[in-house]
Amino acid sequence: MTSELNDQTVTDETLVAYLDGELPPGERSSVESALESDEELRERLALLDDGARPWKDAFAGLLEQAPMEKLEADLAAAIQQQAEQAPTSGSADLPPIIKVPANDHGNRRWWRPAMAACVAVTLLVGFAAGYGTNEAQNPEVVAAVGTEAEAWRQAVADYQALYTRETLSVALTDPVVQSAGLQRVSKSLGLTLPDSVSEVGGLDYKRAQILKFGSQPLAQLAYLYKDEVPVAFCIVRLDETDRAASNEVRSGLNIVHWSKGGYSLMLVGDLPVEELNDFARELEGRV
Amino acid sequence: MNIHYEMTNPDHNPVKSGLPEILSRLWRFAMVLSHNEETAGDLVQATCLRALQKCEQFQAGTHLDRWTFSIMASLWKNELRAERIRRGGGFVDAEEVLVTDGAEKIETNILLAEVLAEVQALPEAQRSTVLLVYVEGLTYAEAAETLEVPIGTIMSRLAAARLKLAALKRAEDGGSKRQVKTGQ
Incomplete structure (x- = not known):
């Protein structure tokens, strides 16, 4: 299996999965040995690595912008509505999500x-x-x-x-x-x-x-x-x-x-x- | 695989009791999908409602966040997105909202705001995958399940996103002033 892994089979997807720690151990070591012998592949890996970002920190900022008061009020409304609409039946038919316009x-x-x-x-x-x-x-x-x-x-x-x-x-x-x-x-x-x-x-x-x-x-x-x-x-x-x-x-x-x-x-x-x-x-x- | 739910006692409804904690993350995902604060708010509400309606299908002890992300992704894909695309011009353009907002509110860290802008400028499929895998920490398999696509699709989206971001970084390192553009 390892031997099949040559340059041609190491795709960008595989390299990204390698960077992300998503490869199973066997495949991981195959990629590593391919990298050792292939400079072009190493460059490709470096390029893909440049596509990494401090994702979590960056998106934490967005989390802080969430309009919590409104979201909580909306959730309360949804819970209330659900309580009113759905009696104890375990019906598989979902009530349609009612149409509602944006407020103006x-x-x-x-x-x-x-x-x-x-x-x-x-x-x-x-x-x-x-x-x-x-x-x-x-x-x-x-x-x-x-x-x-x-x-x-x-x-x-x-x-x-x-x-x-x-x-x-x-x-x-x-x-x-x-x-x-x-x-x-x-x-x-x-x-x-x-x-x-x-x-x-x-x-x-x-x-x-x-x-x-x-x-x-x-x-x-x-x-x-x-x-x-x-x-x-x-x-x-x-x-x-x-x-x-x-x-x-x-x-x-x-x-x-x-x-x-x-x-x-x-x-x-x-x-x-x-x-x-x-x-x-x-x-x-x-x- | 036991399915626990009790319709008779709402206090034991793990969906109902769990939703408040994940609201801000739901909203963040909705923002990444829709790029619009108002739409995001409505998408969160629609998602909560749908989650409550389907709460019997939720398996207690599993991850409510992923389950709910999945509902949101499906609502967006099947009900909202097509309408938004059809409506076209009526919407604020993808690049503007978050980029501006992000830059304003995270003044303390321009770099992070830039990351946000770069990701938000990616095509929708890529940025939602990036959010789930790199921000929310889902595995490829979990992201594939959430977005209802094959794992290979998750991988190719991530690779495409990374190539795009890498090109941006290298262009920047090359000295010229950077312009964030959408990939497609």
């Missing part, structure tokens, strides 16, 4: 002032009006901002009106990124959003993010309609009584809104109300 740092800052303004309006108008009843809104050009739910819808509409096609063009749409995002949003919201919410025919799903309304986490799922019109599906827990879907217009955008199980939901965008309602019906069945 750029837009978030817009939200808070808009929110604050709306909450202020809510308080003022709310106190003045003594809080209206929860009757369905009539579609009208200027909808009221009397209740907390109305203030919420107004805030979302104001925010949505700032969106353009370009706002959503930077969203990362790969499945794993989207998956992690949806899970984060589900976790924050306390409501599982199945990945089917990202698969509404006619709407191109972009991303999900968590915003805040008052102290409540607000989920915003962003879509593009006809590759042109931004559409948002938003959910917040306002503990409204269950309400069937109805339409209204705010900030020049069509809205369909309903509530279920304490959550208030709305779909908003600058598109024909009939189509908006079709999309809403699909989403309503999935959440």
Whole structure:
């Protein structure tokens, strides 16, 4: 066996394995004797040795950069989600890794002032009006901002009106990124959003993010309609009584809104109300 | 070969209890694969979730880190990478992120930052192999299993990586100012 090992059989791979201590003893001594008699091979070995680096030290630096707080929070979310999703069955079928979009740092800052303004309006108008009843809104050009739910819808509409096609063009749409995002949003919201919410025919799903309304986490799922019109599906827990879907217009955008199980939901965008309602019906069945 | 797991008592779930300790190393591997901090974060989370989902398959007493690296490599290969390549221009270019970050944050040792930059400039298959073998200390066989490739592939990737790095070193020693470039 040893004798077979001449210059031609000592490849770079073998030399690297030799340097890495990965060769079995027999092969190792064969390489060593080949090296003794072959200057070219020794040069080759020296070249490959020049490709060595202080690997561990160099990469220790990267370890120190790990965003531990975020990673730990994400892990906690994953553990929680797993606890909720996977009962005691030992099923071999893995739940799909849900699609979730990347969060959008750029837009978030817009939200808070808009929110604050709306909450202020809510308080003022709310106190003045003594809080209206929860009757369905009539579609009208200027909808009221009397209740907390109305203030919420107004805030979302104001925010949505700032969106353009370009706002959503930077969203990362790969499945794993989207998956992690949806899970984060589900976790924050306390409501599982199945990945089917990202698969509404006619709407191109972009991303999900968590915003805040008052102290409540607000989920915003962003879509593009006809590759042109931004559409948002938003959910917040306002503990409204269950309400069937109805339409209204705010900030020049069509809205369909309903509530279920304490959550208030709305779909908003600058598109024909009939189509908006079709999309809403699909989403309503999935959440 | 006993498989120990207890679904009824989460405290005895070695995956759940072991993940916190290896988070930073998972993130490092994710950074080496993805070159992007945000993607790396999501890749770590997706990996943790998948690991928790598959925790029954983990054999207590074996190496959780390798098992989890393997999940991450598979997620990256099968789900994320293709999408990233397809998306193309939308991504920060490979050479930039880590190189800059590394250089900024490891000011104390420029040389180490350069090593990081050199490795990060290697093709993905090579740098992930380098990380597992030279940084994480896996044997060739373990790295082959983790990345689901033959040992020969591990060897040829390491040889190619070393040749590239050796060329860089010799060019530098030759006096001219060095430019790190991707191999492919």
